[in-house]
Amino acid sequence: xxxxxxxxxxxxxxxxxxxxxILGQIRHLRSTLxxxxxxxxxxxxxxxxxxxxxxxxxxxLVKLRSGVSLAEIRKAVEKNNDRIEDKLENVxxxxxxxxxxxxxxxxxxxxxxxMIDLITEAEPNLxxxxxxxxxxxxxxxxxxxxPPSEISPNDPMFSEQxxxxxxxxxxxxxxxxxxxxxxxxxxxxxxDVVVAVLDSGVDYTHPDLVSNMWLRPDTVPAYKxxxxxxxxxxxxxxxxxxGSDPMDDNGHGTHCAGIVGxxxxxxxxxxxxxxxxxxxxxxxxxxxxFGTTKDAIEAINYAIDRKRAGVNVKVINASxxxxxxxxxxxxxxxxxGEQGILFVAAAGNxxxxxxxRPHYPSNYDLPNVIxxxxxxxxxxxxxxxxxxxxxxxxAAPGREILSTWLNDQYREASGTSMATPYVAGxxxxxxxxxxxxxxxxxxxxxxxxxxxxxxxxxxxxxxxxINAEKALGN
Amino acid sequence: MSFNxxxxxxxxxxxxxxxxxxxxxxxxxxxxxxxxFPDMSLGAPExxxxxxxxxxxxxxxxxxxxxxxxxxRADKYQLRLxxxxxxxxxxxx
Numbered sequence: 001x002x003x004x005x006x007x008x009x010x011x012x013x014x015x016x017x018x019x020x021x022i023l024g025q026i027r028h029l030r031s032t033l034x035x036x037x038x039x040x041x042x043x044x045x046x047x048x049x050x051x052x053x054x055x056x057x058x059x060x061l062v063k064l065r066s067g068v069s070l071a072e073i074r075k076a077v078e079k080n081n082d083r084i085e086d087k088l089e090n091v092x093x094x095x096x097x098x099x100x101x102x103x104x105x106x107x108x109x110x111x112x113x114x115m116i117d118l119i120t121e122a123e124p125n126l127x128x129x130x131x132x133x134x135x136x137x138x139x140x141x142x143x144x145x146x147p148p149s150e151i152s153p154n155d156p157m158f159s160e161q162x163x164x165x166x167x168x169x170x171x172x173x174x175x176x177x178x179x180x181x182x183x184x185x186x187x188x189x190x191x192d193v194v195v196a197v198l199d200s201g202v203d204y205t206h207p208d209l210v211s212n213m214w215l216r217p218d219t220v221p222a223y224k225x226x227x228x229x230x231x232x233x234x235x236x237x238x239x240x241x242x243g244s245d246p247m248d249d250n251g252h253g254t255h256c257a258g259i260v261g262x263x264x265x266x267x268x269x270x271x272x273x274x275x276x277x278x279x280x281x282x283x284x285x286x287x288x289x290f291g292t293t294k295d296a297i298e299a300i301n302y303a304i305d306r307k308r309a310g311v312n313v314k315v316i317n318a319s320x321x322x323x324x325x326x327x328x329x330x331x332x333x334x335x336x337g338e339q340g341i342l343f344v345a346a347a348g349n350x351x352x353x354x355x356x357r358p359h360y361p362s363n364y365d366l367p368n369v370i371x372x373x374x375x376x377x378x379x380x381x382x383x384x385x386x387x388x389x390x391x392x393x394x395a396a397p398g399r400e401i402l403s404t405w406l407n408d409q410y411r412e413a414s415g416t417s418m419a420t421p422y423v424a425g426x427x428x429x430x431x432x433x434x435x436x437x438x439x440x441x442x443x444x445x446x447x448x449x450x451x452x453x454x455x456x457x458x459x460x461x462x463x464x465x466i467n468a469e470k471a472l473g474n
Numbered sequence: 475m476s477f478n479x480x481x482x483x484x485x486x487x488x489x490x491x492x493x494x495x496x497x498x499x500x501x502x503x504x505x506x507x508x509x510x511f512p513d514m515s516l517g518a519p520e521x522x523x524x525x526x527x528x529x530x531x532x533x534x535x536x537x538x539x540x541x542x543x544x545x546x547r548a549d550k551y552q553l554r555l556x557x558x559x560x561x562x563x564x565x566x567x
Contacts, residue, residue, distance in 0.1 A: 018488055047543050058505075081518075199526065200497060200526065224545075240522070250514075250526070250551075252514065252526040252528055255528075283479075284524075285514075285525075285526060286567075287551055288514060288516025288522065288531070288549075288551045289515075289525060289526040289528070289551075289553045289567045290514055290515045290519065290525040290526065291522050291523070292522055292523060292524070293522050293523075293524060294522075295523055319526060319527055319528070320513075320524045320525055320526045320527055321524060321525070321527060322515070322519045322523060322524050322525060323519075324519070324521065324523075324524075325523060346527040347514055348513075348527055349512035349527050349528075349529060350511075350517075384529060413525045413527075413528050413529070414528070414529045415512075415513070415528035415529050416527045417526055417527040417528040418528070420527075
């Protein structure tokens with residue numbers, strides 16, 4: 001090769017290498033953009049595809065709880081016969097995990113979701129490909145897109161959940177709902193938020209609840225009551241039987257729990273207003289659906305103790321009550337407020353005015369109490385619901401509400417009992433979006449983000465129905 | 475135990491007979507009707523009792539003895555005597 005030929009060949013080689021490098025960057029950019037988890041209506045629809053045998057991808061992506069080291073998670077991963085595939089740069093706390101037992105991504109993700117001491121999120125690593133029809137518009141898909149205006153879950157009974165999306169089904173009034181589809185664009189909840197359901201217990205094995213049930217982390221010591229001794233409170237607390245098992249034997253608590261947080265978008269049953277949350281069952285009512293003031297106080301004390309021990313209990317749902325005033329119960333609820341716990345209570349079902357005939361605990365004039373009336377599917381005050389311009393704060397859907405029930409079942413029920421967990425649930429949704437919000441500001445946000453209704457004018461303090469989208473702010 | 479309309483009416487009669495110190499044959503069943511109650515204490519809470527605020531279907535049992543009317547309320551889990559001498563009583567649950 002003479003000197004001239006050498007330079008010609010050298011120049012051609014440089015051009016080819018540069019071209020190949022640019023092409024590689026474009027492909028990388030394209031693949032990065034198409035793999036982005038940001039939902040967008042106009043981006044080509046992602047389609048999950050099965051892995052081929054010769055194309056081994058990590059099964060799941062998990063987010064480590066703050067403070068958990070790689071060594072700690074590696075130990076747990078190896079125990080599951082899995083391996084850490086990669087630490088995801090620039091996405092703080094996320095790692096990908098490879099399962100060596102050939103299980104499905106969902107199965108593996110479900111297993112890791114239960115490791116709440118170490119992990120806050122776990123999701124299958126879906127491969128994404130373009131919808132063939134839309135793939136021709138690739139250049140358009142590379143442009144920034146606006147987010148979707150609504151997100152709808154795939155739960156098969158969702159169309160019956162008028163409270164979350166009222167399209168006028170069964171004679172209802174369209175849009176007489178919580179605007180959940182719009183709210184879910186901003187957040188679908190967080191497993192960092194704990195909502196205590198103070199009730200008849202919760203069926204924590206229900207397939208639509210099991211993933212969102214609170215489990216006492218190993219870092220939190222077992223509960224010890226001064227009089228009753230120690231409890232294995234792995235699943236919550238049972239004040240009715242001075243025991244550790246808060247399993248529901250009535251159904252009411254399981255129904256309320258499903259309204260707060262039946263797992264959403266899981267191809268199963270219904271969706272809670274929170275798709276992700278932690279539900280802490282506090283049982284104080286027995287099989288008949290009634291219990292004593294003393295046991296309610298014991299259970300509230302338990303929630304306060306767990307909060308002090310580091311559990312992020314932010315809301316107590318109280319779908320119960322009576323006409324009996326109890327100073328001791330009032331003091332217990334006040335103490336919960338001093339720990340930053342919001343107490344959401346049913347206004348009662350006697351069709352009466354709570355300003356004149358007080359109903360407790362909803363009538364306690366405390367800075368952490370929200371009293372809730374019930375609406376029907378036409379945005380009218382339910383015929384059974386109590387009201388009170390001074391003492392009842394907000395209204396929420398409470399008639400013909402479909403939710404989880406005992407024995408893996410689902411059932412419609414009515415009452416201010418059903419309206420209350422929608423309010424507790426919206427409070428949890430706000431906290432998922434703004435974890436540092438104070439209890440006082442949280443309460444104010446719920447009360448001031450209502451949709452005003454003529455039917456509630458002069459009936460309740462806010463004059464409106466809660467609106468999850470508005471509650472999340474801009 | 476799970477109650478039904480028939481066995482719970484019988485239990486109500488037995489309870490009233492005991493309270494009034496009379497025989498069951500002296501008690502007449504005025505009516506037994508299916509009703510929606512406002513909560514899970516069937517609208518008849520005992521003192522110091524809190525109840526789930528869910529509309530609950532059960533039976534209203536009206537009995538008559540010695541010229542007076544007595545009202546019992548029941549569902550599949552419980553039987554209550556409503557407003558007897560000014561107070562409510564859980565008979566069985």
